[in-house]
Amino acid sequence: MQVTDFYVSAPGKAILHGEHAVVHGKVALAVSLNLRTYLRLKATTSGKVCINLPNIDTFLSWDLSQLKQLRDEVQRLDAELVRRLREFIGVTNGNLDTCSMATLSFLYLYLSLFGSGELPSLTLTVWSELPTGAGLGSSAAYSVCLAAALLCASGAIPPPLKEWEHTARWCQEELELINSWAFQGEMIIHGNPSGVDNAVGTWGGMLRFLAGKIIPLSRVPLLRILLTNTKVPRSTKVLVAGVKDKINKFPSIMVPVLDSVDAISCTCEKVLSEMTCEPITGEHYNILEELIDINQHHLNVMGVGHPALDRLCQVTLAKGLHSKLTGAGGGGCGITLLRPETDSLIVQSTVQELKDCGFDCWETSIGGPGAQQHSAISVKEEILEILNHY
Ligand SMILES: Nc1ncnc2c1ncn2[C@@H]1O[C@H](COP(=O)(O)OP(=O)(O)O)[C@@H](O)[C@H]1O
Numbered sequence: 001m002q003v004t005d006f007y008v009s010a011p012g013k014a015i016l017h018g019e020h021a022v023v024h025g026k027v028a029l030a031v032s033l034n035l036r037t038y039l040r041l042k043a044t045t046s047g048k049v050c051i052n053l054p055n056i057d058t059f060l061s062w063d064l065s066q067l068k069q070l071r072d073e074v075q076r077l078d079a080e081l082v083r084r085l086r087e088f089i090g091v092t093n094g095n096l097d098t099c100s101m102a103t104l105s106f107l108y109l110y111l112s113l114f115g116s117g118e119l120p121s122l123t124l125t126v127w128s129e130l131p132t133g134a135g136l137g138s139s140a141a142y143s144v145c146l147a148a149a150l151l152c153a154s155g156a157i158p159p160p161l162k163e164w165e166h167t168a169r170w171c172q173e174e175l176e177l178i179n180s181w182a183f184q185g186e187m188i189i190h191g192n193p194s195g196v197d198n199a200v201g202t203w204g205g206m207l208r209f210l211a212g213k214i215i216p217l218s219r220v221p222l223l224r225i226l227l228t229n230t231k232v233p234r235s236t237k238v239l240v241a242g243v244k245d246k247i248n249k250f251p252s253i254m255v256p257v258l259d260s261v262d263a264i265s266c267t268c269e270k271v272l273s274e275m276t277c278e279p280i281t282g283e284h285y286n287i288l289e290e291l292i293d294i295n296q297h298h299l300n301v302m303g304v305g306h307p308a309l310d311r312l313c314q315v316t317l318a319k320g321l322h323s324k325l326t327g328a329g330g331g332g333c334g335i336t337l338l339r340p341e342t343d344s345l346i347v348q349s350t351v352q353e354l355k356d357c358g359f360d361c362w363e364t365s366i367g368g369p370g371a372q373q374h375s376a377i378s379v380k381e382e383i384l385e386i387l388n389h390y
């Protein structure tokens, strides 16, 4: 065990364009948010592994001897381990609930990363500022934190924080390792993830994602975005599977829709890059707004809309603002583009109307840093209190 007590965090994300299509090899544009998931890992001598996940009311512990027996029974650390772990935590049917998904991905990463040698006794606590299961990539931020913390604890990567620093990030190669293990965690939660969410959680900023290839977009204009959480619960795994069924059932109808979403992402990327090298005009924003509208229609065609998201689009359009769902849809969150000249009174009255619909709504800043290690002093006081409570 390399480290005894440390904190890591990873950001959530918003997908501007390309959700779902990205699972089928199309381009997505995604950006990190200023909302983060924090994890504290503490080495203990209790002979137990404990996880505290207060966001989802999950508090579990296992004796090391139980976990050691489980690990030694399993020869291959992939499908067989997942099958045995499902039995171990008592999941019998196909779809996992919130608690089982989080537990299974933790146990999978823990047993895989300590595949040989001693299993360490530890307590892990996670707290997120992100709503879970709402399209802002909470599963990926959770998986990135788990991967970073457990890779550090196993000695596979070093803790980057120097004594005098408040936050520190890993080097490129180490981030790639974190990202690849976070993807394994996402596989358990999503079934068939594209990898875009864990890439944003790992690297932060804005990026273009295509079939596993990640291109950071360094020259992007400052965008003002309103985030709305309809609070309608949904599961990414179920929605992604539904889109796949529709593509299989109607390939000649659905494939052109996916191609069109790909073209929307590429057009958006082009406009964003133009906005950084020439004076920003109203026409740039007109195009961005039209792309949002077209994509929202496509997402409805894919079957991932929801009446609450329609409501969001109607309320904002009545104020001259354009919205689309973000993430897996089926409820969860939407984004609304604010123009630079959008009056703060318009923003305020829109936020109020959306709140009156029962939604949470706030203007967000985008492009926060990717996975990082923290000194205790750099973790917000209220979050530190929760992490240190267990
Ligand atoms: N802070 C957290 N603590 C524990 N589990 C979490 C946390 N954040 C996310 N998860 C896991 O991720 C799941 C949500 O993932 P998902 O359906 O992909 O929605 P999203 O990624 O859009 O928030 C939760 O059901 C839970 O298993």
Ligand SMILES: C[C@@](O)(CCOP(=O)(O)O)CC(=O)O
Binding pocket: 018, 019, 020, 021, 022, 023, 134, 135, 136, 137, 138, 139, 190, 192, 193, 194, 195, 196, 197, 236, 240, 326, 327, 328, 329
């Ligand atoms: C629908 C999808 O494109 C994004 C899902 O994001 P979220 O879990 O809803 O935050 C799936 C994926 O890319 O793996």
Ligand SMILES: [Mg+2]
Binding pocket: 137, 138, 139, 140, 190, 197, 236
């Ligand atoms: Mg997710």
